[in-house]
Amino acid sequence: MAEELKRPGGELATRPLHFIWVVDCSGSMMGEKIGTVNHAIQSTIPEMVSAAKNNPNAQLLVRTLKFSTGATWVTTSPVPVDDFAWDDLQAGGVTDLGKAFELLAAQLTIPPMSDRALPPVLVLLSDGQPTDDYKKPLDDLKHLPWGKKAVKIAISIGQDADDGVLKEFTGNSELVLQANNPQALVKMIKWASTAASAVSAPASRSIEERPQGAAFAPDASDPSASLSGTAGDASAGTGIGGFAAGTAATGSAAAPSSTASGANYPAATSQGPLVIDLDSIPEINENDVW
Amino acid sequence: MITETFGESVIGASHVRAGTICQDSHKIVQRGNATVFAVADGHGSAAAEFSNDGSGLAVDVFCTLMEGFIERYQLDTHMTTSPALVTYLNREGQTKVARTITEEWRALVLKTHMDLHREIITNDNGDVDDAAILKKYGTTLLGMLVANDFFFAFQLGDGDIMRVDENGIEPIIQADKLLGVETHSMSKIDGGTRSAGKAYAWESSFTKFMRINRQEGLPYAYFLTTDGFANSYASEEDFHKALLAYYAVLNQHGIRVLSENLAKWLSETSADGCGDDVTMVVCYNS
Numbered sequence: 189m190a191e192e193l194k195r196p197g198g199e200l201a202t203r204p205l206h207f208i209w210v211v212d213c214s215g216s217m218m219g220e221k222i223g224t225v226n227h228a229i230q231s232t233i234p235e236m237v238s239a240a241k242n243n244p245n246a247q248l249l250v251r252t253l254k255f256s257t258g259a260t261w262v263t264t265s266p267v268p269v270d271d272f273a274w275d276d277l278q279a280g281g282v283t284d285l286g287k288a289f290e291l292l293a294a295q296l297t298i299p300p301m302s303d304r305a306l307p308p309v310l311v312l313l314s315d316g317q318p319t320d321d322y323k324k325p326l327d328d329l330k331h332l333p334w335g336k337k338a339v340k341i342a343i344s345i346g347q348d349a350d351d352g353v354l355k356e357f358t359g360n361s362e363l364v365l366q367a368n369n370p371q372a373l374v375k376m377i378k379w380a381s382t383a384a385s386a387v388s389a390p391a392s393r394s395i396e397e398r399p400q401g402a403a404f405a406p407d408a409s410d411p412s413a414s415l416s417g418t419a420g421d422a423s424a425g426t427g428i429g430g431f432a433a434g435t436a437a438t439g440s441a442a443a444p445s446s447t448a449s450g451a452n453y454p455a456a457t458s459q460g461p462l463v464i465d466l467d468s469i470p471e472i473n474e475n476d477v478w
Numbered sequence: 479m480i481t482e483t484f485g486e487s488v489i490g491a492s493h494v495r496a497g498t499i500c501q502d503s504h505k506i507v508q509r510g511n512a513t514v515f516a517v518a519d520g521h522g523s524a525a526a527e528f529s530n531d532g533s534g535l536a537v538d539v540f541c542t543l544m545e546g547f548i549e550r551y552q553l554d555t556h557m558t559t560s561p562a563l564v565t566y567l568n569r570e571g572q573t574k575v576a577r578t579i580t581e582e583w584r585a586l587v588l589k590t591h592m593d594l595h596r597e598i599i600t601n602d603n604g605d606v607d608d609a610a611i612l613k614k615y616g617t618t619l620l621g622m623l624v625a626n627d628f629f630f631a632f633q634l635g636d637g638d639i640m641r642v643d644e645n646g647i648e649p650i651i652q653a654d655k656l657l658g659v660e661t662h663s664m665s666k667i668d669g670g671t672r673s674a675g676k677a678y679a680w681e682s683s684f685t686k687f688m689r690i691n692r693q694e695g696l697p698y699a700y701f702l703t704t705d706g707f708a709n710s711y712a713s714e715e716d717f718h719k720a721l722l723a724y725y726a727v728l729n730q731h732g733i734r735v736l737s738e739n740l741a742k743w744l745s746e747t748s749a750d751g752c753g754d755d756v757t758m759v760v761c762y763n764s
Contacts, residue, residue: 191735195743196727197720200750201712245492245753304709307658337658
């Protein structure tokens with residue numbers, strides 16, 4: 189009869205997945221814009237919790253960085269999504285985006301970041317033009333190992349936002365999501381949080397699958413390329429590395445799916461992993477613009 | 479000294495949830511005084527849809543090539559290795575041997591792809607696109623040939639080759655560690671030289687040749703693990719502690735008890751750790 193022994197080797201650990209909201213709180217965000225941001229992010233937390241539960245092998249850690257005149261971490265350390273609470277942000281001041289990039293870079297350095305983490309997700313929301321020198325801090329951020337590998341999404345709020353700057357941040361114009369009215373902003377925040385907050389299955393990919401210097405940009409030659417897909421996660425859309433919500437029982441390919449609210453979210457997949465499906469970015473109504 | 483080798487590959491917890499198969503492979507060949515063992519981790523990404531086959535072919539290729547050395551230089555029966563082989567592995571291990579491993583894998587993958595009548599991918603000129611086919615089989619490969627008086631180790635991609643004894647733990651090969659879920663791959667396109675902007679797969683590999691003195695009589699073990707094992711621990715230090723604990727089990731209970739429990743332990747490791755497939759091969763010298 190086989191001799192049964194307890195597993196040697198001490199405590200096991202899931203892989204951390206850092207999700208960071210980077211929110212413009214400058215004076216131009218005052219009023220409905222910051223109010224919508226507060227409401228939308230608050231309301232999306234349960235969906236992030238649900239998405240995280242579908243992959244118990246990663247730990248989703250959330251925090252918020254705000255910038256206006258200077259930049260500050262609202263949550264000083266990463267918080268497990270189950271414990272994350274949104275503190276309403278107030279708007280006022282200028283747009284020191286460069287300061288925000290400096291703080292981000294400090295946190296994406298190893299340490300404090302673990303070299304065993306999954307690629308972090310950075311979601312930047314802004315409605316204006318930087319008032320400080322953002323270029324060097326952004327360059328520093330993007331040259332960090334985790335800065336290169338981070339999944340970077342920007343939400344461009346209103347018509348005065350500098351999409352060029354946001355594109356510099358994401359490295360990909362398709363990941364600059366347009367939100368020209370409150371409804372669109374809510375949709376985009378929900379999409380970004382849902383698409384990017386679900387944790388990925390830890391399948392590997394060859395370094396060859398991602399062109400150097402184009403971290404997570406869509407690979408036109410490989411529409412199903414994903415950061416960490418499994419054998420069955422081919423996407424109908426243009427895949428970028430990353431994560432998608434996982435709530436369904438079947439492992440279907442990620443594809444747009446309509447919801448009651450009219451927003452399209454990435455199709456849920458129990459395969460864990462995941463592709464951010466650009467085709468699933470919500471349609472927005474261009475009327476009623478800010 | 480007695481050499482005993484055992485290994486297991488288990489499907490990852492996340493792959494169980496997804497209904498996919500295990501993409502890890504391992505193989506062990508014992509021939510008299512010589513042992514060959516290898517592990518491979520198929521990428522499992524959407525672009526590498528046949529990576530379970532790729533990993534299986536990789537361990538086959540490594541073991542077959544090393545068996546060639548065993549036969550030619552009678553490593554299974556000889557206690558002392560031919561100086562010619564020592565010189566060859568020392569001088570050519572990182573170049574000719576590494577290159578042969580990757581090129582044999584490449585040839586075997588392409589043959590397998592054709593034999594199985596899988597989709598032939600062509601480029602814009604209508605020619606068969608070997609690189610695109612190879613990409614579908616992407617995998618890592620780690621392997622060792624352990625003879626009476628030397629070992630030769632090979633690593634391409636992530637994973638760990640470690641030596642453990644009563645004095646502690648040390649890596650046999652200190653390979654590149656890539657962040658996130660990326661790895662170097664056997665499927666890297668053979669398109670030219672690194673200086674020309676392209677690289678051969680073997681150029682991303684690491685090898686090591688080392689003499690062994692078994693006369694010291696102290697037990698030790700080699701551990702080959704795919705990255706699912708190390709990634710299930712919070713730090714490199716915890717990973718090392720885990721292998722030291724496995725080694726303690728070997729010393730206390732022997733390899734039979736380890737072999738009876740290893741699959742269960744590795745499944746638990748994946749479930750409570752990173753969720754990836756996990757493979758471990760242990761070569762215990764006691």
